[in-house]
Amino acid sequence: MDLGRWPGEKPLVSRPEQGGLPSVPRLNVGEAGAIDGVAPLDRESLSGVVTVFREAFPGNLLGTFGRAFLTEIFASYVDLPDGVAFVFRQDHAVVGFILGSIDSAQHRNQLLRQRWAHLSLYVLRAVATAPRLLGPLARYLRCYPWPMLGPAGRQRALTGPAPLPPASLVLLAVAPSYRRRGIAADLTQAFFTALRRRGVDQVKLVVAAANAPALAFYRTHDWETAGRYLSPDGEEVYRLLHWIGLE
Numbered sequence: 001m002d003l004g005r006w007p008g009e010k011p012l013v014s015r016p017e018q019g020g021l022p023s024v025p026r027l028n029v030g031e032a033g034a035i036d037g038v039a040p041l042d043r044e045s046l047s048g049v050v051t052v053f054r055e056a057f058p059g060n061l062l063g064t065f066g067r068a069f070l071t072e073i074f075a076s077y078v079d080l081p082d083g084v085a086f087v088f089r090q091d092h093a094v095v096g097f098i099l100g101s102i103d104s105a106q107h108r109n110q111l112l113r114q115r116w117a118h119l120s121l122y123v124l125r126a127v128a129t130a131p132r133l134l135g136p137l138a139r140y141l142r143c144y145p146w147p148m149l150g151p152a153g154r155q156r157a158l159t160g161p162a163p164l165p166p167a168s169l170v171l172l173a174v175a176p177s178y179r180r181r182g183i184a185a186d187l188t189q190a191f192f193t194a195l196r197r198r199g200v201d202q203v204k205l206v207v208a209a210a211n212a213p214a215l216a217f218y219r220t221h222d223w224e225t226a227g228r229y230l231s232p233d234g235e236e237v238y239r240l241l242h243w244i245g246l247e
């Protein structure tokens with residue numbers, strides 16, 4: 001099915017504010033001329049991002065709605081003006097990515113407003129094929145930070161909430177066989193540089209308390225805990241904050 005483009009969207013290579021490749025670390029031009037290392041997310045890389053997402057988050061509910069559903073969501077970080085996103089390529093393949101935005105609530109609202117029909121269609125199709133998804137879907141929708149419920153949604157605060165900045169790191173993932181090589185560190189540096197250029201000095205994220213590798217990574221990189229929450233299905237999550245400082 002042709003999903004069309006976002007309103008006003010041009011065939012995209014990269015946004016100028018995410019350019020500036022010289023400041024991005026570990027950029028190597030391989031023998032075949034392929035550029036390995038960090039680069040802004042573009043439409044050509046979306047399929048690779050979907051593949052890494054599915055490897056990095058096996059069993060994640062969003063993954064069960066299919067590749068086209070994930071592609072729509074991830075494309076919003078290329079297409080919407082507040083998106084900030086990078087991939088890490090190795091030998092032509094995407095092996096890691098980072099997605100975020102300078103205003104996550106606005107991003108979510110725009111995504112829903114513009115793409116709700118497509119997204120709902122994918123979800124309904126998945127549920128029709130596998131009705132067992134209905135329970136997890138209902139729980140997910142209860143946890144979803146709907147605009148009218150404020151930044152914490154229906155999550156119950158265990159500690160916090162601290163005041164939260166609008167910018168968010170939404171997803172960071174590295175393919176399992178490429179971990180512990182500094183790829184996530186390179187991606188976050190590029191992400192912070194891009195945010196700083198756009199006048200952002202603080203960024204937030206949400207991570208499951210059970211996600212030990214991610215917590216170890218964020219602690220190593222000076223993220224501070226801003227609150228602990230319980231989602232409606234009982235999962236404990238942390239909100240973390242990081243000061244990136246302005247140039």
Ligand SMILES: CC(C)(COP(=O)(O)OP(=O)(O)OC[C@H]1O[C@@H](n2cnc3c(N)ncnc32)[C@H](O)[C@@H]1OP(=O)(O)O)[C@@H](O)C(=O)NCCC(=O)NCCS
Nearest residue numbers: 056172173174179180181182183184185213214216217220
């Ligand atoms: C979390 C994640 C992105 C880290 O990616 P990575 O490329 O392996 O991270 P880096 O190599 O840049 O790690 C830098 C440092 O973080 C810490 N770290 C990263 N993974 C760790 C782990 N599994 N255990 C302990 N420390 C870890 C270490 O201090 C590491 O430095 P070291 O390797 O010199 O000890 C990766 O494990 C991943 O994709 N996990 C699944 C997806 C996910 O949970 N994402 C985060 C939630 S959105």
